[in-house]
Amino acid sequence: xxxxxxALATVAFGAVAWAAAWAAEPLATLRGSEIDEETAPPALGxxxxxxxxxxxxxxEQPPTVPHKVRDYQVDLxxxxxxxxxxxxxxxxxxxxxxxxxxxxDRDGQVRAFISPRRYFCEQCHVAQHEVKPLTGNTFVDxxxxxxxxxxxxxx
Numbered sequence: 203x204x205x206x207x208x209a210l211a212t213v214a215f216g217a218v219a220w221a222a223a224w225a226a227e228p229l230a231t232l233r234g235s236e237i238d239e240e241t242a243p244p245a246l247g248x249x250x251x252x253x254x255x256x257x258x259x260x261x262e263q264p265p266t267v268p269h270k271v272r273d274y275q276v277d278l279x280x281x282x283x284x285x286x287x288x289x290x291x292x293x294x295x296x297x298x299x300x301x302x303x304x305x306x307d308r309d310g311q312v313r314a315f316i317s318p319r320r321y322f323c324e325q326c327h328v329a330q331h332e333v334k335p336l337t338g339n340t341f342v343d344x345x346x347x348x349x350x351x352x353x354x355x356x357x
Contacts, residue, residue, distance in 0.1 A: 250330040255298075260344050264326040265298075271329050276322055283323045284316070 235241050256266050274282040286295035304320040305313050 250332055256330070259341065267323075267327050267329040269329070271324070276324065281316070281321060281323070288316075 251269050254268055256268065258265065271283075276282060284300075285291060286297040287300050289299055291297070292299045300316065300320075302312075304316050307313055307317045308319060
C-alpha cells in the first residue's frame with residue numbers, strides 16, 4: 203500500500219513538473235503572434251490564371267482549376283462552372299468536359315445530368331495561388347517513387 207502511494211506521489215509530482223515546464227515554453231506556431239491575439243489573415247496572392255493543365259501527383263487526383271473562380275456562383279440554383287464544362291458547352295468554350303464519373307449517382311446509376319454529390323465543384327477542384335510555401339515539402343511523385351528517381355534526386 204505504501205509503495206502504491208509513493209508511486210502515485212511520484213507520478214503526480216512528475217506531471218506537475220512537466221506541466222510547469224511546458225507552460226513556460228512558448229507555443230511554436232506559424233501565426234507570428236500570440237495564440238490569444240486576433241490578427242488579420244495575410245492577403246492571398248492572385249490566383250493563377252494560366253489555362254494550362256497541370257500534372258497530377260497521384261492517381262484519381264482531381265484536376266486543379268487553372269483560372270479565377272472568385273465570384274463564380276455555385277449554389278442549389280446555379281452552377282457557373284457548367285457554363286463552360288457541361289456536355290453542351292464544351293464545343294463552344296473548348297473547356298474540358300466534366301468527367302463521366304460526375305454523372306453517376308450514389309446507387310451507381312448513370313444520370314443525364316451532374317449527380318448531386320458532384321455538383322459543388324470546389325469540394326474537390328481548387329484554384330491555385332502562386333505563394334511561398336509555409337513549410338518544407340518532401341513529397342515524391344508516385345512515378346518517381348516507382349522508378350526510384352525520387353531517392354536519386356534527394357527527395
